[in-house]
Amino acid sequence: MAWRNLGRNRVRTALATLGIVIGVVAIASLGIAGVALQQQATSDLGGLSDEVTVTPGEDATEDEITDDQVDDIRSLAPASTVVPQKSNQTTLTARNGDEQRVQVTGITNANALYNLTTGRAPERLQSGALVSNSTARTLGLELGDPIEYDGRLYRIEGVIASTEGFGGGGNELVLPPSALSTQEHYDSVTILIDEGRTASGVTGDLEVWFNEGDEEVVSVQNFADVEEQIGSFFETLNLALLGIGSISLVVASVAILNVMLMSTIERRGEIGVLRAVGIRRGEVLRMILTEALFLGVLGGVVGAALSVAVGLVLFHLLTDDPLLVLQWRSAQYVVYGFGFAVLASGLSGLYPAWKAANNRPVEALRG
Amino acid sequence: MTVIELADVVKRYRTGAEEITALDGVDFRAERGELVTIIGPSGSGKSTLLNMIGLLDTPTAGHIRLDGREVTDFSEDDLTEERRSGIGFVFQEFHLLPMLTATENVELPSMWDTGVDRRDRAVDLLERVGLGDRLDHRPAELSGGQSQRVAIARSLINEPEILLADEPTGNLDQDTGATILDELTRLKEAEEIAIVAVTHDEQLVDYADRVVRLVDGVLQ
Secondary structure (H helix, E strand, O other), X not given: OHHHHHHOOHHHHHHHHHHHHHHHHHHHHHHHHHHHHHHHHXXXXXXXOOEEEEXXXXXXXXXXXXXXXXXXXXXXXOOOEEEEEEEEEEEEEOOOOOEEEEEEEEEOOHHHHOOEEEEOOOOOOOOEEEEEHHHHHHHOOOOOOEEEEOOEEEEEEEEEOOOOOOOOOOOEEEEOHHHOOOOOOEOEEEEEOOOOOOHXXXXXXXXXXXXXXXXXXXXXXXXXXXXXXXXXXXXXXXXXXXXXXXXXXXXXXXXXXXXXXXXXXXXXXXXXXXHHOOOOHHHHHHHHHHHHHHHHHHHHHHHHHHHHHHHHHHHHHHHOOHHHHHOHHHHHHHHHHHHHHHHHHHHHHHHHHHHHHHOOHHHHHHO | OEEEEEEEEEEEEEEOOEEEEEEEEEEEEEEOOOEEEEEXXXXXXXXXXXXXXXXXXXXXXXXXXXXXXXXXXXXXHHHHHHHHHHEEEEOOOOOOOOOOOHHHHHHHHHOOOOOOOOHHHHHHHHHHOOOOOOOOOOHHHOOHHHHHHHHHHHHOOOOOOEEEEEOOOOOOOXXXXXXXXXXXXXXXXXXXXXXXXXXXXXXXXXXXOEEEEEEOOEEO
């Protein structure tokens, strides 16, 4: 009965349903978009979440990390790989005159930090050099070519692959620490956290050991914290977006309320007949309520389908894996959108249904 | 056997600041198998009286008994139950639901009954009123006379004791009206029901077993 009643004025039914569709798509898409954006942001960072970087702090006596401090770090994180580095910048010149500015890093255990496309990264870099992919291409360098730095020559032992994440893919030259002889100590220490510890745990230990009171002797940075901050930012963003999406669904509910009210007022005579022939008030109420719920379900289903489509596109654009949209993290918004639609329509239908059921047959039939 | 009895029924209601007395101490009864016609000028209270008999409204004073049972102070829900099982209605405007077929319209009063299927009875009733070939037609495809016959069939679906007709021939031409009245007469005997009709149409006077005149809320 409810279904046929809705079919009597198809245009009106379609428009009311459209409102719900838009509402559902708004909620679900905004929720999914939030998840997709977060996914993209954290996947870029993903590789760095098990690294901790230590640099000289504001209150350090010298602007360097000393050998003693490196030893302390090693004992605080015995199973982790500790990679002290010296940093500088220079300009390299190719045979044909091309120049490129590069970051110079003096490091011993090169294999810990760098993935190579050609050559082998040595555990102890003593007399060779590594260059990044981009630098090699720009300057036309190959394995075995010599590089001059600070008056000495080093042979290229490997080419570094471009990486994602912060600071990757830049132009780098990697040399033994002895090459940067003007510096006695290190500019930074990178700690690759072993599986038994967390970045936050090691960070905490380092802070306690080095930075007594308010003094910042060393500055410890770990990207896991950054990732967490980004995560909570996105959660807030998500909530805000969902709030906005919900408003549109509320508007759609108001439209349904309007449609149902108009429909029941138009049908006063008919509903009066139903009551006169003995249809109970509860039965009339259920009939009208069912009509409203149908609108919600219909709109919800169409909206959900459209939202999944939008989600596929969003994930494809942002993360290259469109099927990720089907994970609960993002799929839940489609479910919420649908549920909200049905709930909202049901609530909107309550008042018109109650009114219709309680119309006195005598008055309804009079008109 | 008395199906319905009104004893000293008074109905007053307010419109705006005025109080109107629609019925002023009416005694009425109807027996099984009889067609009673209520005639009276506009404003005489005919519709109000019909509403009382049909349990669509409650009296300000007086008593109503359906099948010997006191229903005067019944709640709206209880009155609904009585109407569902005991009273059939035929209206001037037919009041069929446009999106249902003839058969479905006849089944309407029983549609919400779970576990009950009155389709066979609906078809039977439609055949008896001569509409066996129109079972799946919608009201838009039926003539006035045919629609009224569907309405009559509908009024009988729950095997009522009394059928109330408010200007049943009002929207029909003379000949069609006569057909309808023939129908009602046959049914009152076959189903052993009381029929109470309110009308201006003089034809109904001829068909009636008893005529009752209502003037200014009082029966003559």
